[in-house]
Amino acid sequence: MIDSAESLESLMARYQQADEGAASALVGRVTPLLRRYFLLQASNRTHADDLLQDTWMRLHRARHTYRPYEPLLPWVLAIARYASLDNYRKASRRESHERQVDVLPDPPNPVTGPADSPDIDTLLSALPQRQREVIVMLKISGMSIDEVARATSSSPGSVKQKAHRAYQKLREILSAKESTK
Amino acid sequence: MTPDEIGRLMAQAAHRAFTDGEAGDRAAAARAEAAILHDLRPVRPLAPDSLYTLILVLLCAAAAVDAASVLGMAGLRALSPAQCVLVFSALLAGACLAAVACTRAMRPASGKNLGPLAWILAPSLLAAVVALAFEGYGTGGLVNEGVPCLKAGLCLALPTGLAISLLLRRGFILNRSAAGLAAGALAGIAGVAMLELHCPNLKAIHVMVWHVGVVIASGGIGFFLGLASRSRLVAR
Numbered sequence: 504m505i506d507s508a509e510s511l512e513s514l515m516a517r518y519q520q521a522d523e524g525a526a527s528a529l530v531g532r533v534t535p536l537l538r539r540y541f542l543l544q545a546s547n548r549t550h551a552d553d554l555l556q557d558t559w560m561r562l563h564r565a566r567h568t569y570r571p572y573e574p575l576l577p578w579v580l581a582i583a584r585y586a587s588l589d590n591y592r593k594a595s596r597r598e599s600h601e602r603q604v605d606v607l608p609d610p611p612n613p614v615t616g617p618a619d620s621p622d623i624d625t626l627l628s629a630l631p632q633r634q635r636e637v638i639v640m641l642k643i644s645g646m647s648i649d650e651v652a653r654a655t656s657s658s659p660g661s662v663k664q665k666a667h668r669a670y671q672k673l674r675e676i677l678s679a680k681e682s683t684k
Numbered sequence: 685m686t687p688d689e690i691g692r693l694m695a696q697a698a699h700r701a702f703t704d705g706e707a708g709d710r711a712a713a714a715r716a717e718a719a720i721l722h723d724l725r726p727v728r729p730l731a732p733d734s735l736y737t738l739i740l741v742l743l744c745a746a747a748a749v750d751a752a753s754v755l756g757m758a759g760l761r762a763l764s765p766a767q768c769v770l771v772f773s774a775l776l777a778g779a780c781l782a783a784v785a786c787t788r789a790m791r792p793a794s795g796k797n798l799g800p801l802a803w804i805l806a807p808s809l810l811a812a813v814v815a816l817a818f819e820g821y822g823t824g825g826l827v828n829e830g831v832p833c834l835k836a837g838l839c840l841a842l843p844t845g846l847a848i849s850l851l852l853r854r855g856f857i858l859n860r861s862a863a864g865l866a867a868g869a870l871a872g873i874a875g876v877a878m879l880e881l882h883c884p885n886l887k888a889i890h891v892m893v894w895h896v897g898v899v900i901a902s903g904g905i906g907f908f909l910g911l912a913s914r915s916r917l918v919a920r
Contacts, residue, residue: 520726521727523721526717526720530713530717530720531713531717534712534713535709535713538708538709538712556716556719559719560719560720561856568792569729570729571729578793581792582792582856585792585859623694623697623698626693642690642694643694643698652796654793656793656795656796657797666687670690677690677693
């Protein structure tokens with residue numbers, strides 16, 4: 504029996520004991536978060552669902568390395584982050600072997616919101632990869648500074664610094680947009 | 685505009701961007717579930733990091749003492765008690781640092797990685813301890829006397845590194861080059877410890893270049909092997 508308020512950590516502990524219900528509930532609750540994480544990594548946008556599957560396979564293989572009742576999200580996102588990095592490297596390698604074409608195909612239509620509000624692509628594409636990743640974890644996945652530090656194997660101070668620089672950059676973009684209105 | 689306001693704007697923009705919303709999430713979750721549920725077996729969580737750290741340090745100590753007892757303990761007999769304390773304390777500290785880095789590499793999100801500065805400072809500190817404990821900077825016979833020490837150190841470091849990497853495979857390594865560097869450095873420390881027990885040449889320049897050089901060479905080999913295995917993984 505799965506209680507909808509049961510914590511992710513407790514579901515994960517039961518998943519380690521091969522509880523099918525807990526595994527399904529965990530997949531149902533973690534997948535939306537992972538999917539948003541991958542959709543917001545601009546370079547991997549088209550591969551988000553493949554990356555998601557790859558990450559779940561890795562999470563499954565690595566499930567014995569989760570220590571029961573430690574925060575789950577940093578552990579999940581640390582694995583997701585490396586799945587994304589490996590995919591990026593693979594894609595870069597593949598692109599370096601691909602033939603150049605004379606005419607570039609039209610890019611897909613960006614997802615945009617109302618005309619007076621910024622779209623997520625504009626906001627995130629202005630940030631370097633490491634700052635983007637920190638902002639996505641903090642503001643979209645709702646993780647704390649300490650959790651982001653664990654997921655990215657860095658110190659809380661370094662996370663705060665990246666977030667601060669990202670806010671500065673975003674503030675500039677948003678105020679530039681305000682002034683052009 | 686405060687960070688909270690920026691966060692709210694980001695969340696709104698993200699909400700608009702996910703056009704397929706819950707239906708897309710449900711479809712993705714169903715695929716993931718199908719992929720993992722057919723192979724659902726109970727697993728035993730990994731033992732505590734402190735236990736792995738202890739095992740790794742003991743493994744290195746055992747490798748060093750075993751090899752030195754086969755080759756002879758002439759180095760130990762030549763060392764004064766003060767030199768013994770200084771050199772072996774520094775080696776123990778280095779082994780603990782490398783073992784902690786190894787255990788952190790085994791488990792995702794287990795803590796901050798050791799930065800490049802730590803990896804540069806650690807052998808430099810070891811060299812400084814050697815400079816403090818030993819004397820003699822004459823370069824006569826430096827290469828002839830040193831190469832056999834480097835070879836012997838690396839001959840012990842390679843199998844020790846292999847044993848460490850087998851232990852690390854119990855975990856799930858994300859950063860293979862960092863894990864390779866840590867495993868190589870730890871194996872190199874086992875090589876240095878063996879040389880300190882075996883080699884009676886106490887010239888500071890000899891120990892600094894050829895003994896401490898084992899840690900640097902072994903760490904470098906581990907790093908490049910880790911890098912190569914990651915490239916192979918990505919190429920698959």
